[in-house]
Amino acid sequence: MADIAHADAHHDEHESTGIDSRKLGMWVFLSSEFFFFGALISNYMLFKGRDFAYETIMPRELYDIPFTSISSFVLLMSSLTMVLAHNALAEGDQNRTRTWLLATAMLGMVFIGGQYFEFTEFILEGMTLTSNPAASAFFMLTGFHGGHVFLGIVMLLSLYGISRRNGQLSEAQGLNLELVGLYWHFVDIIWIVIFTIVYLIP
């Protein structure tokens, strides 16, 4: 422990802003991600109302709002459990941290499972990636979001694994619960935007 802290101290002799460099880097990265999803969402918005000159199924004809509302709620709750994990770590309760981490990852998996179910349904009902540009845009947007959630789950499980292995999570170690938390909240916020713009607004 002392060794690692020592090594970090050399590198971060001082931080001009007072914010941990890794945390700042995560913020900067997430600001870029907003533009990434912004472009994907505008892409969907452009195509969602178009009349195509051929027989095709549009995403909005297939939305199952109650179902997606539940999976959105699940994802929102995962932000709560993430905060609880963070709080538990701040209080030094390693067991509770692990529990909430696992809960967050589980909720994320439920969300991904819901998305898998939704995609399967849509494809069975005849709307695939190549049906029309609006369908392409829908699958691409929600697919990239799902990929982000998946990466988040991998990170959460890594934290869980490290914690189980080392008996505790230390702030100084390469992966930091706070960074994963920032990322996880970002993915949730983006989903709120997607759910509102893509699903709820006709």
Place this chain on the structure above:
Amino acid sequence: MATTASPARTIFRRPASTTGLWGWLTTADHKKIGIMYGYTAFVFFLLGGIEALLLRVQLAVPENTFLSAAEYNAMFTMHGTTMIFLFVMPASAAFFNYLLPLMIGARDVAYPRMNAVSFWIFLFGGLFLYSSFFFGTTDAPIGGNLAEEVGRLGSLPNGGWFGYAPNSGARFSTGTVMDYWAIGLQILGVASLISAINFIVTIFNMRAKGMTMLRMPVFVWMTFVVAFLLLFSLPIIAVALFMITFDRQFGTLFFDATAGGDPILWQHFFWLFGHPEVYILILPAMGIVSEVLPTFSRKPLFGYPAVVFAGAAIGFMGFGVWAHHMFSSGVTPITQAAFGLSTMAIAIPTGIKIFNWLGTIWGGRIKLNTPMLFAIGFVAMFVIGGLSGVTHSIVPADWQQTDTYYIVAHFHYVLFGGAIFGLFSGMYYWFPKLTGRMYNERLGKLHFWVFFVGFNLTFGPMHWLGLNGMVRRTWVYAEEAGLGPWNMAVTVGAFIIALGVLIFMFNWSWSRRRGPVAGMDPWDARTLEWTIPSPSPEHNFGVAPVVTALDDFWAKKYDSDHEGRAVRRSSADAMIAEMEQTGLNPPAPIHLPAPSYYPILVGAGIPFVGYGIIYHTSPFGIPLIVIGMLVIVGSFIGWGVEPLEEVHDDHDDDHDELPPSADGRAGESNADGTVETDGDEEDA
């Protein structure tokens, strides 16, 4: 119950050597990474230059048959793509890497190994793009007398550096060459995004004591603006490139107009990235010139805050002018008016900079060394390019100029006369810091004048060629058009530029070994990188600098008399000698980021994924993706286990020298958070 990752648990032994080939391949030192960026970019510059010469040979006389239409398409595409993504951007990154930490008084960037990752991804991305030469396939262009053998030269990407859909889509671009282009640019974008994050955090967090934001050198400020431009524009082109890749590979319909897709959307996304990209190319050169002009005018930069804020304003406004690339694409009159106005407006901050540079030179005691010549050349040529640029904001005029050589003339005046003159100015200016020796001033000046004459002979006549109706991207022109003589002049000019490059290469390679020893501060300069010995020692600063003023080094050397003239302090020479001593012999041991194998491995894994996507329908496609992902993920795991610095450098308990132990295989984190778990966690 290890509470920390013991250094013994790594996949490979830590690289021990910091010299020789392995020293370069495994380095995390920002200076070495900067040098690698520089040399790699220069090799690509030569490639792009050869492509330009081939284009010019083809166009030297009317109805020429030197290149086929297919080869010509490939050459102009790769010339643009190479010069922008593989030369000017990485060459700027070379300056950022080498100079940024030195200028803000830091020992390295915020994430040294991520910095190495940026470079290796860039290198492998560039090689991936050019591997289209060997593996790419495409059909000859359709129509009339166009269908000819494509050949290897024609098997490079051929849809233009802007890759306009639907021409670059599956329907009109058969074969794989545009897949190489789209995925190659995607890879290069990842590299730039990582380095942008790194530079932003470095500037925010790694400044020396007393180095407030408004005491940073202008070059650092321009780096900062460029990094934000990259941060916000790259995700947009990433989405566009994903879309075109999906269209080509997986049958989506984004840009297929026959299926209700929207080709104009590509133009919006591309230029929403592409116009900030223009400022990504020019602002580093503006930063360099803002360092060179004051040094050789022996005056402070005139209007420092104005120059800084004008740079930031250019950054903001750069996101609001993109549709001026699309005036002839059928955008609405309101759009045309709005973007015409914003295009006129962005000339204002640029003008502010020009006048501040003139104010800097005004009344100075000017020394016309090579960097200064290039810097003045930059200002002059950039003004010409800027003025022809503003003419595009007049929409009806733009309709006449668009897709003619007038546009080619315009953007070469800003990107060659601007960006590349600025970069050469920087190369000469910091040559002594890089090598410890002085370049040959005579050859340097000869290089400038050869460049200056060749440049204007090449791109000046393009203005009237374009206004006389010579269109871009066409491989032949008719004899009767009367364009022949000036085209021959342009071709001669291009070869004169090539001669200038040869002079530069000779000067560089000769002087770095045999030039006179330069000393620490040969230019009597102003910024922190001149307060350390030349060539820069590995640890940068013997003692961490403390900054008390803008142009701190200058303020320490010079006082001003009652009329405001600079008077050298009597203590200056002694101070410099002492700085050199402490720079060479740091009073306390300094820990530096240790070398690592993982950055290069991460970079090497990425092309596999790229090839896998292109050939995903063939039997080896999916295995290639899997191999690539395994290399990347595995490298990140190894990375996470490895501490940034060697903690036990000089003690005998060198755990890190032991081979990986049996329990060293799993369960570790890494910077990006993936983990390899195995079954032994239940009892933890």
